[in-house]
Amino acid sequence: MSAIKLTTMQMAHFAARGFVRLDVTIPDAINQRFLNDIGTLSPEPTHIRAQYRQLMHSSVIPLVDAGTPLAKAYPKDSAVAQMLQVPEVSGAIESLVGATPVVDHHFLHVALPATASDPNTPRRSQHTHQDSTIDPRQAFDVQLFYFPHAVTAEMGGTRFIPGSHFRVVSEAAIGRYQNILGQKHVVCPAGTVFLFHMGLWHGAGLNQSEQVRTLFKIRLCPTQKQERLWDTQEMTPGPNPRPIFWTDGTRDTTQLETTLMTPEPWFEADTGRLEYLNRIRFWRYITGDDTYDADYWLTRVENEFV
Amino acid sequence: MPPNTVQRQRVLVLYLRHSGLESQVIGWSHYDGTGQTVPMAGDSDTPPYKTGVDALLDGWRLFQVSPLVAHASGDEFRTDYLKYEFFFEQWVTVEKT
Numbered sequence: 228m229s230a231i232k233l234t235t236m237q238m239a240h241f242a243a244r245g246f247v248r249l250d251v252t253i254p255d256a257i258n259q260r261f262l263n264d265i266g267t268l269s270p271e272p273t274h275i276r277a278q279y280r281q282l283m284h285s286s287v288i289p290l291v292d293a294g295t296p297l298a299k300a301y302p303k304d305s306a307v308a309q310m311l312q313v314p315e316v317s318g319a320i321e322s323l324v325g326a327t328p329v330v331d332h333h334f335l336h337v338a339l340p341a342t343a344s345d346p347n348t349p350r351r352s353q354h355t356h357q358d359s360t361i362d363p364r365q366a367f368d369v370q371l372f373y374f375p376h377a378v379t380a381e382m383g384g385t386r387f388i389p390g391s392h393f394r395v396v397s398e399a400a401i402g403r404y405q406n407i408l409g410q411k412h413v414v415c416p417a418g419t420v421f422l423f424h425m426g427l428w429h430g431a432g433l434n435q436s437e438q439v440r441t442l443f444k445i446r447l448c449p450t451q452k453q454e455r456l457w458d459t460q461e462m463t464p465g466p467n468p469r470p471i472f473w474t475d476g477t478r479d480t481t482q483l484e485t486t487l488m489t490p491e492p493w494f495e496a497d498t499g500r501l502e503y504l505n506r507i508r509f510w511r512y513i514t515g516d517d518t519y520d521a522d523y524w525l526t527r528v529e530n531e532f533v
Numbered sequence: 534m535p536p537n538t539v540q541r542q543r544v545l546v547l548y549l550r551h552s553g554l555e556s557q558v559i560g561w562s563h564y565d566g567t568g569q570t571v572p573m574a575g576d577s578d579t580p581p582y583k584t585g586v587d588a589l590l591d592g593w594r595l596f597q598v599s600p601l602v603a604h605a606s607g608d609e610f611r612t613d614y615l616k617y618e619f620f621f622e623q624w625v626t627v628e629k630t
Contacts, residue, residue: 355575386574396614406576494559501611505610
């Protein structure tokens with residue numbers, strides 16, 4: 228099956244908001260096989276660490292050394308390998324981190340319902356955080372989130388903050404940000420896949436349903452410069468730069484710059500503009516075009532005479 | 534204070550669009566020292582107030598404001614933590630347990 232790469236507009240969305248959502252991508256047979264393979268949880272209310280110990284011992288999800296090529300990480304007939312071969316998934320991975328990424332780590336996240344949770348441990352959502360550690364690189368890893376079953380609002384699907392991915396923060400240091408205007412909560416059909424920029428702020432919601440919620444995450448690192456890896460055929464430039472501030476009010480949503488210059492609801496008045504600069508610099512990086520600008524935002528601050 | 538009662542603190546943290554209290558709330562957190570509620574991450578998608586001033590009007594007492602810090606040379610364009618953080622409190626009388 229040949230990979231279906233991301234389009235330029237999907238890449239612009241990733242640049243601006245830090246994620247790509249692939250809807251109803253994975254066939255039910257693979258989802259069901261994955262759920263059958265992941266191991267068993269204790270039916271008795273138990274501490275989450277004990278549940279994970281049991282899950283890890285009973286699961287067929289392999290132990291993968293950090294830095295293992297993705298192509299060698301999973302048995303070819305496994306549900307995970309089949310999920311990764313779905314054309315939309317393999318194409319999105321190739322568009323973002325190239326054809327030869329390596330696995331940083333993977334993890335099966337489970338969120339237990341109250342009936343399976345330790346009654347002596349307070350039930351809470353996970354604090355907002357950025358994965359790994361402080362990471363100011365231009366190169367970027369992606370985190371693939373595979374939801375093998377339908378996720379309802381009650382199940383507390385992953386909460387994330389669109390547009391937060393360029394913020395250079397230190398993992399759980401942002402834990403006191405409980406709610407941010409414009410935050411999203413994953414609600415999706417079975418077989419949905421998200422790809423997050425490594426910097427996207429996120430956290431698990433509290434599972435208030437009666438079912439276990441399951442999410443399989445794989446962090447992937449590039450082994451090459453991430454330049455023009457997507458389907459660039461649609462990359463037709465529109466009028467740019469455009470008038471700014473004093474405008475006729477029209478918004479051409481098919482234009483790349485419209486996506487790059489759309490603020491998030493939580494943007495601060497001043498640093499929201501810095502996020503525009505971040506997005507433009509990111510676009511320069513992934514296109515290899517050091518002269519690119521959108522609506523004069525970088526040209527203005529680079530207009531120096533030495 | 535009535536007998537068999539104690540005072541407990543409720544904390545509200547608001548993140549605003551700029552350094553003025555009249556600006557829009559873009560982030561919020563609650564902590565409840567009474568134990569009557571258990572606020573947590575992701576528990577609300579709607580801000581409790583439109584602005585910081587609205588929190589004052591509702592009786593919250595401001596006790597900490599993030600300072601305005603000059604941007605270090607070479608670091609002017611980096612974005613990181615939310616800049617405009619305001620801590621408010623209320624003192625609540627509750628029965629001693």
